[in-house]
Amino acid sequence: MSKEKVPTGRAKGGVARAKALTPEKKQEIARKGALARWGNGQLKATHKGNFEVHFGFDAECYVLNDANKTAVMTQRSMAAALGLSSPSGTDFERFVNRKSISKYLGAGVLEKAMQPIEFKWVYPGAKQSAVTIKGYSADLLIDVCNAVRAAHEAGELISTQLKLARQASVVIGASAKAGIQGLVYALAGYDRTKEDVIAAYKMYVAAEAREYEKEFSPELYEQWYRLYGLTKPERGRPWEFRYLTIDHIYKPLARSNGKVFSLAKSSKQENGEKGDKIHQFLSEVGVKALRTQVGKITGIAIVSETREEYERYIAEKVFGQKSLPFGGDADPA
Template identity: 50%
Template sequence: MTDDMFSSRAKGGIARREALSPEERAAIARKGAAARWGVKATHKGNFQQELGIDVECYVLDDDGKTAVISQTGMGKVIGLSARGNAFPRFLATKAMSDAVGAELREKIENPLKFQWGTGGAEQPPATIHGFDATLLIDVCKAIIETEAKGTLPSRYGRVAMQAHIIVGASAKQGIRDLVYSLAGYNPTTEEIIAAFKLYVLEEAKKYEPEFPNELYVQWHRLYNLAVPERGKPWHFKYLTVNHVYFPLAKSNGKILDLLRATKAQGGDRQKKLFQFLNAIGARALRIQLGRILEMAESSANQQAYERKIVERFGGQQEFDFGINASSEPPPPSEQSQPGAPAS
């Protein structure tokens, strides 16, 4: 190639570059960078603080601004183990093979690979494997389809429950966001997170009752309470507030503010506490109920049970409802109200 030919080609390249719009130049630059280094993530988040599960998520710098959930996170969010290969292994099982079509299988077998981090000699960018977040909905639908056919093994019952919750909550969030867009309203980040948490709670309630009947059976036994013909004994209100709600709210450091609010506003204190608990999450409630039920079942009598409550949570008021207590609640007084937790 002669010098004149080289110069001519160089001038032609410069002319073509100058004819491009700034957006076209930026797109070409991104493609070139992706070819050299791979796609990069511009933002990173985690489900932990808002939804109580350690799942990493990212937004890529590609044209579609792809929302990504890490491969490990995909498994954890549907209730699988934290092992990195748990998600693809589950979908490769015989039970799931019929529901996972060719297109979905290809995406699962070819996860997205992208860079996260600023790079440099001391800390080079990390290569992350993940999946387009919308893939989670396709997977959940496949799980639900397998469950409906009766071919999903019973050991995956929790996975099926999670799939129902995710699909239901996401559908509600999607139609809400569509209406917002059509109406020209742009919700804040906090509003979006709060709405999704609410939808998750609504969906979760369909599959897991808040209070197991076994706990009520144990309270009847420990406090020697007669079973009423209808409803539950009034005593259960005090047990619920002091042994379930108070320790749980106290653990988040907000109980004193809550008590002041309920005292100032009046109304049903138990209802206020339940509303507060919803802000914490259904998962925290289930964990607390599991602890209380274990203590109740392993206690021979009321004294042993309350001793365990005090040792575990501290500052719990003891109750003397008496044998075959009246079905009428005691008159309101400072002594009959649930006590504040110890500082």
């Protein structure tokens, strides 16, 4: 279990102050803070969107008419994005004020959570009816997700909340790459590259979720250490594993002669970051093929007594040849 991350300094004082306030005092502070920050009812939403069609949960989002074109999510939307059951605005407020979560938010974020943005949305049509809505800058979702993940690492979430930790990690990872503000812009029709942004975000959601599944068996690595006489480094894995992975796993994947690997690699170069893994950029069909391939290679490695026997089996069973097409060498040259 990870060591608890307890707020210190000003953050600690802010959390303590927030705990000591009565609900009425909190509301009064929130009202004054919101007025000071956002003005007196002058904010209006120019665009409106929803996560439901593309992501499967009902969560409204808006773009405001302020100078920053702030991307906002309603209080209910925040709860839905976190994966809270039967989400509502009050659910979100109660959640962020729980002891297990609030201690990881810090004073500044807690104040933002206590100061919802009040804005108007005018429904299109003949009557032009307007409603007043409360929401938060979309980046607050990332702050809360970080707090959820920290609480999980400290072992403070109960078993029924573990799904929230997974959802939080998925949202953080996907949003860090695609941008939560850009996604709200796209869903609300504010961004001219709407479909591209949505597609990219959906890809990253799938990629982040897939990181929770081990695509490569630890047994395969153990067998490679044995067959190639490699010494386990204190951290990470030997550089030779990179070439073994490419040559024995990715190049023959789906009998594509390296084409699937090239496509995934190109996708990573265009859309990914340095620490991303190639398998995160495979399609669902590609991931299934990868798992089959890893299982096959692991089996061959287990029954092989020597490196020579292993590579002979790889050549025959995987490539259908008498020798490996790339020389059977793990060296990069």
